[in-house]
Amino acid sequence: xxxxxxxxxxxxxxxxxxxxxxxxxxxxxxxxxxxxxxxxxxxxxxxxxxxxxxxxxxxxxxxxxxxxxxxxxxxxxxxxxxxxxxxxxxxxxxxxxxxxxxxxxxxxxxxxxxxxxxxxxxxxxxxxxxxxxxxxxxxxxxxxxxxxxxxxxxxxxxxxxxxxxxxxxxxxxxxxxxxxxxxxxxxxxxxxxxxxxxxxxxxxxxxxxxxxxxxxxx
Numbered sequence: 001x002x003x004x005x006x007x008x009x010x011x012x013x014x015x016x017x018x019x020x021x022x023x024x025x026x027x028x029x030x031x032x033x034x035x036x037x038x039x040x041x042x043x044x045x046x047x048x049x050x051x052x053x054x055x056x057x058x059x060x061x062x063x064x065x066x067x068x069x070x071x072x073x074x075x076x077x078x079x080x081x082x083x084x085x086x087x088x089x090x091x092x093x094x095x096x097x098x099x100x101x102x103x104x105x106x107x108x109x110x111x112x113x114x115x116x117x118x119x120x121x122x123x124x125x126x127x128x129x130x131x132x133x134x135x136x137x138x139x140x141x142x143x144x145x146x147x148x149x150x151x152x153x154x155x156x157x158x159x160x161x162x163x164x165x166x167x168x169x170x171x172x173x174x175x176x177x178x179x180x181x182x183x184x185x186x187x188x189x190x191x192x193x194x195x196x197x198x199x200x201x202x203x204x205x206x207x208x209x210x211x212x213x214x215x216x217x218x
Contacts, residue, residue: 059089063096072104087122095131102138111135126161133162136169141176148173164193164200171207184213191215 059082066078079097084090098113117123117131136143136151143151152173155166167190174183187204190196196204205215 055085059084063093067096067100072100073106076100076104076106076109087120088124088127091117091120091123091127091131095134098131098134107138110138114138129155129160129162133165133169137165164190164196167193168200168204171204175207175211180211184208184211187213188216 062082063079066082067075069075069078076097079093079100082093084093094113094117098110098117101107101113102110114131114135118128118135120128132151133155136148136155139148152166152170154160156163156170160166167186171183171186171190174180174186187208190204191201208215
């Protein structure tokens, strides 16, 4: 390589460095902002995670403290004043308060608690259906037949999360109405459900035998 070529290469490299430094001076702040943004974003994310964990821990501790009350009525009262931000935490609080109220013999308060959860469209279907099936079971014959029937029909829809429990309640209603054959059919449908629990299978089988029927193999 000639001296002229070497000189040209050196000049070219120097020009490139000058352009690079000029670009960094002109646009370097963008890179700095990006780095700062990443660092700040990571810090905010960690703070939010820490805050959420602290809130969840405080909520759990408050529930446990309320549940440690000596009587069901006292538990229900203590649970009612636990701050529950967010629909799902409020639902958990509501389930515990309703169960305590029912244990204390305050059926209207328990039913009202489950009604509030079942009517909250901000909650997942599983929460709302669980509240409704609990309400139906607790209300029993005191619930108007048409209202109870409509609720169980909805809960027994194929794919519904508590379909099997609803089928059991429908069978019990049919037995109470003297419709033993229809009750057996409903119980047999229950036994054919995938994932039926051993306890539910045992209750359904025992009821079928009491009605004089022989459970079919699943």
